[in-house]
Amino acid sequence: MNENTNKPLGFGEILDQTFRIIKTRFKTLFxxxxxxxxxxxxxxxxxLSLSGRSFFTSVESGQNILDQLISGADAVSTTTIQEDLLTILANFFLIxxxxxxxxxxxxxxxxxRESETIPVTKDMIKRALSRYWPMFWSTLLWCLILVGLLVPVFMVIGFSAISFVLNPIFGAILMFLLSIGAFIxxxxxxxxxxxxxxxxxxxxAAPGxxxxxxxxxxxxxKFFGLIIILSIITGIVTAILQLPLIFLGNSVLFHLLNNIISLITSIVLFVGYAVMxxxxxxxxxATDLKEMISEYQVTDPS
Structure with missing residues (x-):
């Protein structure tokens, strides 16, 4: 797939190339x-086993599908502090x-993009592994910057909630505008x-x-819009695939399958991100080349 890699791509072309790469290299990506x-x-x-969770969810005899769904959703939503802390610790390794x-x-x-050669999975991992720590610390810095920006925004939106009590209509409009403005x-x-x-x-060049x-x-x-579109697609597919897992309740298998599905669907985001x-x-x-040509024409003695 090297036919269109030397020219700039438009919004739709980036999406098209993203899904074509996923289609042709899904096995390697998976x-x-x-x-x-x-x-x-x-x-x-x-x-997660240390938190006392069972690996599989036990189903009581006589329960129909609706009862299993309700009990599974209740088990997921009602957890102890110990379970929540161990879940956070388990997800830390995911990060x-x-x-x-x-x-x-x-x-x-x-x-x-550069050739028709099928990438070797282990080779791709080894190449990324050589730059793992710079990528990790750069990612940590990027996340800290994001948190640093979100904290004051949440504080402002929180204080604006007071106006909602005094004037519900004005408060609702103010919170909506602040939320949209902060998001954009x-x-x-x-x-x-x-x-x-x-x-x-x-x-x-860390942190880059x-x-x-x-x-x-x-x-x-354009990139902001692409990230939103890819995130929506990923979120919808993830939600559809994760919905049946609610029958597993708050079991170890529920959390493992939940993470596996999230990672597999995140391939869409990562591939689109790389294409961008x-x-x-x-x-x-192309811009640098145009600037070089422009400078050459200006300095040309003829």
């Missing part, structure tokens, strides 16, 4: 996620694995820094925020 997640899921199963999964998928997209403002700002991961991976800011220039709204990065580098190279 195996990357699976191999990295095997030890993580084993650790998660051990930690640790995410940069490696993303890096290996980005490498797979790069190989797929923070979303666009974080989009400018969003391409840090492939920058760290390929250009070895300044380079990402340069790559997303004049592309912010390569599109931005193509545009930058």
């Amino acid at each position: 195996m990357i996620t699976f191999l990295i997640m095997v030890p993580v899921l084993a650790i998660q199963a051990l930690i 640790i694995a995410m940069p490696l999964i993303a890096g290996a998928i980005i490498w797979t997209v790069k190989v797929t 403002g923070i979303g666009l700002l974080m989009t400018r820094w969003s391409l840090y991961l492939p920058v760290v991976l390929f250009e070895q 925020l300044s380079k990402s800011w340069q790559l997303t220039k004049r592309q912010t709204w 990065y390569f599109d931005s580098t193509t545009r930058q190279e």
Whole structure:
């Protein structure tokens, strides 16, 4: 798949290339996620078992499907503090694995775009592993920046809730406008820094925020829209696949399958994210070339 990798892509073309890559390289993408997640899921199963959860949900005799659904949903929603803390600890290992999964998928997209060669799963993981720690610390910094931006926003929205008590209509409008403004403002700002991961991976420039800011220039709204569209698609597919898991209740198997489904569907986001990065580098190279030609024409003695 190297027919359209040397020209800038439009909004729809990025989506089209994203799903074509997923279709042609799904086995490799799935195996990357699976191999990295095997030890993580084993650790998660051990930690969740310590909370007293059963591996399978026991179904009482005589229960119909509706009763099982209600009891399963009730078990998921009503948890103890100990169970919640151990769940957070188990998900922490999932966070640790995410940069490696993303890096290996980005490498797979790069190989797929540049040649017809089928990427080797272990090779993609090894390439990402060599830059794991810079990617991890850069991701941690990006998340801290996001949290730092969200805290004051939530405080302002929280204080504005007081006006809702005094004047419900005005308060509701104010909270809605503040929420939309914060979503768009923070979303666009974080989009400018969003391409840090492939920058760290390929250009070895950690944390890669300044380079990402340069790559997303004049592309912010497009990338922001693409991230929203891909997130909606991923969220819908994830919700549909996770819905039957409610029958498992608050069991270990419920949490493991829940994480597996989330990671598999997140492949859509990671592949689209990688295509956006390569599109931005193509545009930058084209811009740099135009600037070189323009400078040459100005300095040409003839």
